[in-house]
Amino acid sequence: MCICILYLNVLSRISGSQATEVKVSEVEFNPNFVSRMIPKLEWSALVQAADGLGHLQDLPTELIADYEANEDFLRKVHRVLLEVEVLEGCLQCPESGREFPITRGVPNMLLNEEEA
Amino acid sequence: MASSCRRPEHMAPPEIVSIIIFFNERITSRMIEIQSQMSERAVELLNLPEDQSCFLLDVGCGSGLSGDYLSEEGHYWVGVDISTAMLNVALDRDVEGDLVLGDMGEGMPFRAGTFDGCISISALQWLCNADKKTHSPPKRLYTFFSTLYSSLARGARAVFQLYPENSEQLELITSQAMKAGFSGGMVVDYPNSTKAKKFFLCLFAGVSANLPKGLGTESADKGVPSQVQFTGQRSRFKNMKGKSAKKGKDWVLEKKERRRRQGREVRADTKYTARQRRPHF
Numbered sequence: 308m309c310i311c312i313l314y315l316n317v318l319s320r321i322s323g324s325q326a327t328e329v330k331v332s333e334v335e336f337n338p339n340f341v342s343r344m345i346p347k348l349e350w351s352a353l354v355q356a357a358d359g360l361g362h363l364q365d366l367p368t369e370l371i372a373d374y375e376a377n378e379d380f381l382r383k384v385h386r387v388l389l390e391v392e393v394l395e396g397c398l399q400c401p402e403s404g405r406e407f408p409i410t411r412g413v414p415n416m417l418l419n420e421e422e423a
Numbered sequence: 424m425a426s427s428c429r430r431p432e433h434m435a436p437p438e439i440v441s442i443i444i445f446f447n448e449r450i451t452s453r454m455i456e457i458q459s460q461m462s463e464r465a466v467e468l469l470n471l472p473e474d475q476s477c478f479l480l481d482v483g484c485g486s487g488l489s490g491d492y493l494s495e496e497g498h499y500w501v502g503v504d505i506s507t508a509m510l511n512v513a514l515d516r517d518v519e520g521d522l523v524l525g526d527m528g529e530g531m532p533f534r535a536g537t538f539d540g541c542i543s544i545s546a547l548q549w550l551c552n553a554d555k556k557t558h559s560p561p562k563r564l565y566t567f568f569s570t571l572y573s574s575l576a577r578g579a580r581a582v583f584q585l586y587p588e589n590s591e592q593l594e595l596i597t598s599q600a601m602k603a604g605f606s607g608g609m610v611v612d613y614p615n616s617t618k619a620k621k622f623f624l625c626l627f628a629g630v631s632a633n634l635p636k637g638l639g640t641e642s643a644d645k646g647v648p649s650q651v652q653f654t655g656q657r658s659r660f661k662n663m664k665g666k667s668a669k670k671g672k673d674w675v676l677e678k679k680e681r682r683r684r685q686g687r688e689v690r691a692d693t694k695y696t697a698r699q700r701r702p703h704f
Contacts, residue, residue, distance in 0.1 A: 340476045340499065347478075347537055389499075411514055416525035416532050417505075420557065 328395035329360050330412075331386075338381045344388065345374060353387065362391045430588070436554040441485065441506040455488060458544060461621065462489035465542040465582040466496060468610060468625050468635055477539035480574070482527055482583075483546020487513035487520065493542075494519040501538075503527065505549075528563030530570035537574050541581035547624070548585055551592050561599060568603035577629035581605070584623050596624065606631050613639035672697035 350370045357363045366383050374380050398407040398414050405422075407414050431440045471477050476497045481490050484502025486509050493500045500520040504510050510522050525532065528550055550564050571581060587593045593609070600607070605626040613619035614637060625634060675697035683689045 337476055340478075344478065347534065349534070411511075413510055413514070413522045413524050416523055416529075418526070418529050 327360065327393065327397075329362065330392045330394050331362070331390050332392065334385070334389045336382060336385050338378060338385075341381045341385045341388065342375045345370070345384065357387045357391070360391065360393065362387060432548050432552050437549045438506040438508070442508045458488040459492055461544050461584045462492040462542065464612065464621070464638075465489075465544065465584055465623060466493065466540075468582045468623055469540040469542065469580050470632075470635070471498075471540055478537065480531070480533075480538045480541040480571075481520065482531075482541060482543035482571075483549070484513065484520070484522070485509040485546075487516055487518035487522075489542060489544045490518050490520045491516075501533075503531070527567045528558070530566045531574045532570075533574040535573045536576045538579060539576055540579050541571060541575060543581070543583045543585075545584060545586070547583045547596065548588065548592070551588075551595065561595060564596060564599035565602060568600045568605065572604045572628050575628040579628050580607075581626040581628065582623055583626075584621065587622055600624070600626055604628070608634045610635055611637045613637070615639070 351368075354363065354366060354368050357366055364383070364386075366387055367380070371377065371380055374384075392412055393409055394412050396409045398409065399405070400407075407416055409415070434440050469479075476499060479493055479498050479500040481493065481500050481502040484490050484504050485506070487502060490500055490502050490513070501523060502510075502513065502518070502520050503523045503525045504513075505524070505526050507524060510524055513522055523532075527546070550567060551560050553560055575581065585596075587596075597609075605628060607624070607626040610623045610625050612621040612623070616639070619639070676692065679689050679692065679696075
C-alpha cells in the first residue's frame with residue numbers, strides 16, 4: 308500500500324514491531340499533485356512513519372515554507388508519499404493501540420463485532 | 424455486476440456474493456464497458472477542475488474497473504471494498520490505486536479534507552440491507568455518510584451510481600445523507616428508456632450548487648422528472664411511470680392525445696374538456 312494513504316488514515320502510526328516489508332517503486336513525478344497533498348498531511352506523523360520504515364533519508368523533519376516552488380523538496384515528498392510502499396506490516400491506532408494488519412499492501416480496517 | 428441475479432444484495436452479504444459471481448460468471452466485455460461508461464459519467468458529474476490530477480475515493484471499488492478509468496484520467500485514488508476476493512483480483516490486475524479492505528457502514532477511516540471527490544458504482548444499495556442481526560441500515564448509512572462528508576475537501580462532490588429498488592429506499596438514503604450535512608439530489612439519465620435509464624445520487628460537501636442535468640432529457644415528457652432535489656418532504660413517486668396518477672384534467676388530455684396519435688376520432692379540446700362536473704352528473 309502506498310505510504311500516501313497512511314498519513315491520510317485516521318490512525319497514523321505504523322507499528323515497527325511487526326515484520327515489515329517495504330517496496331520502493333518508480334512513480335511519475337507530478338509536482339502539482341504533491342504540492343496539493345502536503346496541506347492534507349500531518350507532517351510529524353509522515354516523518355515518524357518514514358523513519359520507522361527506514362526510509363526517512365533526507366526528508367526534512369519540519370515542513371519548509373514556500374514548498375510549492377521547491378522542486379527538490381517536492382521530489383523528496385513524492386518519494387516518500389508515492390514510491391515507498393508498505394506491503395506487509397501494521398497500522399496502529401495511537402490512542403487504543405488497536406492494530407490493523409497490512410497484507411499485500413492492503414490494510415484490513417474491518418472491525419470486530421464488539422467494535423462496530 | 425450480476426446479470427443472472429437482478430438484486431444480488433438480496434442473496435447474501437456482499438463479500439459472499441462477489442465470490443459467487445466471480446466464480447460463476449464470465450466477466451463479459453459488455454459488463455466492463457457498462458462499468459466504464461458509468462465511471463466516466465460519475466467523474467463527469469464530479470465537476471473536477473480541468474486538467475488537474477485529483478485525489479479521489481472509490482467506494483465499493485471491487486476489482487478496480489472504475490478505478491482503472493480514474494487512473495486513465497490521470498487521477499490518484501483510494502479504493503475501499505469489503506470483499507477480499509475482489510481486492511485480490513484488483514491486486515492481480517495491478518491497479519494503480521491504493522486499496523483498503525473495509526466496510527462502508529463502519530465509516531471511512533480518513534483524515535478530514537482528504538479527498539477531492541468520491542465515486543461509487545453499484546455499491547450503495549448494499550448498505551440498505553441488514554446482513555447481520557446487529558446491523559441497522561439507517562445507522563450504517565449515517566455512519567457512512569457522516570464520515571465520508573468529513574473526509575471530503577470543502578466543495579468536493581460524491582457521486583453514487585445506483586439502481587434504486589423503490590422510493591422508500593431512496594428516501595432512506597437521501598435522508599441520511601442530508602442528516603450528515605450533504606446537499607444535492609438525484610440525476611437521472613435517459614429517464615424515458617427502461618434499458619438506458621441510470622440513477623446518480625449527486626452529493627455536495629460544504630457548498631450548494633445547481634444539480635447537473637440528466638442526459639437525454641431535452642425532448643423528455645414534461646411529466647417525467649429528470650432531477651429530484653432534496654426537499655425534506657416525504658414525496659411518493661406518483662409520476663415514476665410518466666403518467667398522471669389521478670384521473671384529472673392532465674390525464675384526460677393525455678389520453679385524448681394518445682388516441683389522436685392512434686388515428687381515432689377524438690372530440691376537439693374545449694374549455695369544457697375534463698371540467699369538474701356537479702356531483703349528480
